[in-house]
Amino acid sequence: MQERHAPELPAVVRLAFLSVLYGRRSTLWLGAFSQLVVCGLLFFWTWDAAYIGFAALLGVLLFVRLFDMYLFDRVRDKEALDNRALAMWERRYVAGTASVFTALGFLSFYSIYVVNDPFAELVSLSLVFALFATVVGRNYSSRPAVVLASLGALLPPMVAFALEGAMFHVVFALLFIAYFLTNIQMTKGLRDTLFDATMGKHSLALVAKRFDCALNNMPQGLLMFDADQRIAVSNNKARTIFRLPDNVRLHGRSVDVLLRYSVRHKVFSADELGDINKRFFNLLAGRQAVDVFRLADGRHVECIGNPVAKSGAVLIIEDVTQRLQVEARIHHMARYDALTELPNRNHFATLVHAHLYRHDPDHYAALIVIDIDHFKHINDMLGHQMGDIALRQIADRLNALDPKRYIASRFGSDEFVVFVSSLTEEQHVSTVTQELIGYLCGEYDLDGNKVPIQVTAGVVTEKACKFDVANMHIKADLALYEARRGEKQRWAVFAETMDIKYRNRQQLKADLRQAIVDRNIHVVYQPIIDLHSLRIVSCEALARWNHPTLGPVPPTEFIPLAEEMGMISEITRLVLHQACKDCHSWGDRICVSVNLSAIDLRNNQIMQDIAAALDSVGLPPRCLEVEVTETAIIADRDKASALLARLKNSGITVSLDDFGCGYSSFSYLNTLPLNKVKIDRTFVRDVMTDKRSLMLLRGITQLSHDLGLAVTVEGVETEEQLALIRVAAGADLVQGFLLGKPTSSDEIRRMIAQKSTGRASVQPVLA
Incomplete structure (x- = not known):
């Protein structure tokens, strides 16, 4: 196409224009019928055989145009045609249209100038102007078709009137120019309108396609509800999460229908349907912004509701199973030792405080700090991997203690801390500590290596109502230090003298x-x-x-x-x-x-x-x-x-x-x-x-x-x-x-001076 929009036209728009030209064939048949009738009428009026020739020519042109349209219809994948192929089809159409109207123009020329019969002149011009009115209506999507058809239909009668020589004929012929220009302007206006509409439709289709692509490739499920809380838009991810088959129509369905489908496909448990339904309606109504649902297979989905006033709501559904697992793992790592799975220092203090809160404040509790004797030798002789195995096995023994009474923790390296509750009297700790050390000491199997392990402990006791983990740990550490200094002493109980000794040592x-x-x-x-x-x-x-x-x-x-x-x-x-x-x-x-x-x-x-x-x-x-x-x-x-x-x-x-x-x-x-x-x-x-x-x-x-x-x-x-x-x-x-x-x-200098009586060798005997 040669008009001003041509260079910018995408192929899909050019194809839309071409489809207008090759479609709407009813006007083509009506025009052909009127042409043949006029030719027959003129023949019987003038008995001039030339009109039979015009009828035959118009019939041939009609056949050629219909065959060309048939060939266009045979193109299966029209969307695959590029601009070059589409321009070729447009040229073929323009050639057919221009030929028909040029033939009609010469029919008028023949009637005006050659036959010179008023009736033949009137009928010929009436046919031209009647069909000329359809040029814009049928061919406005192709400016070349309108221009060439108009020139072919109007130039021959204008020439005929000019050759007549009469002044009124010449003036009448000049009016054809205004008619021609009017058609061109009408064509331009209609074509621009078609262009804008087609481009808008194309842009809208492109946006819709992109929206559909984005919607169905979202990692989250999306359900958009109308003002009646019925599903207006859904994506593939939502279907996947709720396990809905492709043949199940969601559009226009309510939430309870969606949930019943989900129960049928075992996404949710039937026993929980009522509660889940209520929670979904709370999200749609804006009474709750976020909710997490546990599915029947153990997965978790997070739903975020975004109600829009008087327009419905949007529900975003995301499978957060992996995220929750990672968060749970991070939470666990923040509270437990990675090697032994025992509570770490911070979580240990939390557990102890909770334990003390539930028990008799007048009972005694103890904190026992335990160190593995010569643990470095295990690492040096057998390797750090064997040392880790030893730590895990000791932790396993500590984990096996009665959780209602004991809380064990690893504070670092080979240091373990054990909290003991419900001691009826302060002296009771000696028995507990002795049993605990006897339980931990002994031979350990470290991947086939039989290794005897001994431990040393420091102990501190206090009433539950006065127990402070940080302060007790310091005191138990002092007792442990004292136990290490003693000969064949496995453990020691904190005494105030140890604190004094420790402070003196630090000073x-x-x-x-x-x-x-x-x-x-x-x-x-x-x-x-x-x-x-x-x-x-x-x-x-x-x-x-x-x-x-x-x-x-x-x-x-x-x-x-x-x-x-x-x-x-x-x-x-x-x-x-x-x-x-x-x-x-x-x-x-x-x-x-x-x-x-x-x-x-x-x-x-x-x-x-x-x-x-x-x-x-x-x-x-x-x-x-x-x-x-x-x-x-x-x-x-x-x-x-x-x-x-x-x-x-x-x-x-x-x-x-x-x-x-x-x-x-x-x-x-x-x-x-x-x-x-x-x-x-x-x-x-x-x-x-x-x-x-x-x-x-x-x-x-x-x-x-x-x-x-x-x-x-x-x-x-x-x-x-x-x-x-x-x-x-x-x-x-x-x-x-x-x-x-x-x-x-x-x-020394004075002693040397006194004892030196000669220069005898005083060097050490060396190798």
């Missing part, structure tokens, strides 16, 4: 932290004597803390505190720097030894700290000795061994301290990179009265010498012990109160 921690920051930890030195020359060859550096109010705090007290606080490496660093500085001031004949803890051996910075201490005063590495205990090595033997090897290779002496106690193993002497062994004081204590102690001392010394290791004997406190060790033990070095107590650097 001592704070004071120690400040002392380390202020560098108020000082270093003293205990001499190590050559057994043969009795000269000082080395000194052991020992940390000391003089508390401003408590006075001297024993190392056995503040060193474990520092390890617990994670500040032992700060003390080690301080001692290293001070010891290297003091050793440098004694001259190059005296060495100094510094103890390293298990935490120091795991500290990646320890090598840098030692190097920095040596470099700060220019002390040769051979003058520094590091002492490590067997208990420090066993925590991570491979890493400790690698670190000691680096120290030994750098020229620093490595000594195994306290050999013979703890986890003593002769394999350490062979596998660890050592220079020296320090035999624990326990071998010296009974050496004068117990031959076995002397034999062990001699055996360890001989074995160490055979392995190329020097031997230092600690704890020498009497002249008799010294004499016996010099004669029978065969050690290299000795250390003890007899030979010198821990003292200051200045005192």
Whole structure:
């Protein structure tokens, strides 16, 4: 189509226009009949055979147009035609229409100019104008058809009138132009109207199609009700939720009909139909905004009602089964421990409070904090997976306790907390605790590994009316700490003295932290004597803390505190720097030894700290000795061994301290990179009265010498012990109160000056 709308016309609109042209064939038959009648009438009036020819021509054109329309009807999928194909069909139609009206125009020309009979002229023009009136009505959807048909019908009679030469004929012919222009304007108006209507219909159909697509692809079901609360619109999801077959018509049905269908298909239970019906009407009436229904198969659907004043309501239905399951799981995770399924700390407190509310406030209740002994060893030896299995099995035993009386929880790691109610008297807790510990202790099967597990507990009791979980937990923790400190003590009951001790301990921690920051930890030195020359060859550096109010705090007290606080490496660093500085001031004949803890051996910075201490005063590495205990090595033997090897290779002496106690193993002497062994004081204590102690001392010394290791004997406190060790033990070095107590650097310098009478070698015997 060539009009102004053509470039913008979509194929579906062009097809609608073309359907107007090829349809409405009744006017075509009436026009053809009138044409043949007029041709016959003119023939019998004039006996001119040309009119028979015009009739034959019009008949042929009618046949051609009808055949073309037949071919158009045969096109099955007209919606598949593109603009190019549709334009071809329009050209064929325009050609047929223009041919018919051109033939009628020449019929008028022949009657006016050739026959020149008034009756023939009148009849011919009447036929042209009568049929010309149908041009716009039938062909307005195609502007080319109207234009060409009008030109074909009007130009020949205009030419005939002009050839007549009479003035009134010429004026009459000019009036044809106005008639032509009027038809064109009418065509334009009608076509624009058709265009707008068709485009509107197309847009509406497109919107409806999109709406239908969106409606039926919604993840929620939708039911739209009219003012009479009958279903006006529904989508496929709603049918799916309510399990309605496709042949069930919902339009115009009420809610109760929908629900009866649902009951029939076992979506809802018949017993609940009345209640469900009432709840649905509450949603439609706006008395309730949201409601969740449980279906017969266990699913849950959420219905949201949105009533519209005087227009009905919209009901959105969504399957929220998965969402509710996720919410329930999240709710469970927020309240229960993921590994053991026991209540967590917060939910435990809630359960305890609810339990206390229901019971006699004058009865006693207990809180028991339980720790697994040496649980880290299970993880280290068997792996964390076996540790998790152990925790789950302990939790299973706790879960099996009477829930009316016991509430168990896992607070973290290997710590379990048990609340016990309905204790008639405070002393009753001892029996309960003993039974509980006996129930938990024993052999556990960890995937085929038979592992004995023991637990330690701290207990606190209080009347139900005064019971506070947070406060009781603190007290039970103090009792647990006390139980761990006791020898062969499985559990302990809280006493007020524990609280005082705990507060003192916490204050001592704070004071120690400040002392380390202020560098108020000082270093003293205990001499190590050559057994043969009795000269000082080395000194052991020992940390000391003089508390401003408590006075001297024993190392056995503040060193474990520092390890617990994670500040032992700060003390080690301080001692290293001070010891290297003091050793440098004694001259190059005296060495100094510094103890390293298990935490120091795991500290990646320890090598840098030692190097920095040596470099700060220019002390040769051979003058520094590091002492490590067997208990420090066993925590991570491979890493400790690698670190000691680096120290030994750098020229620093490595000594195994306290050999013979703890986890003593002769394999350490062979596998660890050592220079020296320090035999624990326990071998010296009974050496004068117990031959076995002397034999062990001699055996360890001989074995160490055979392995190329020097031997230092600690704890020498009497002249008799010294004499016996010099004669029978065969050690290299000795250390003890007899030979010198821990003292200051200045005192060591004075002792060196007094005892040094020559420049004999005072270096330790090294491998």
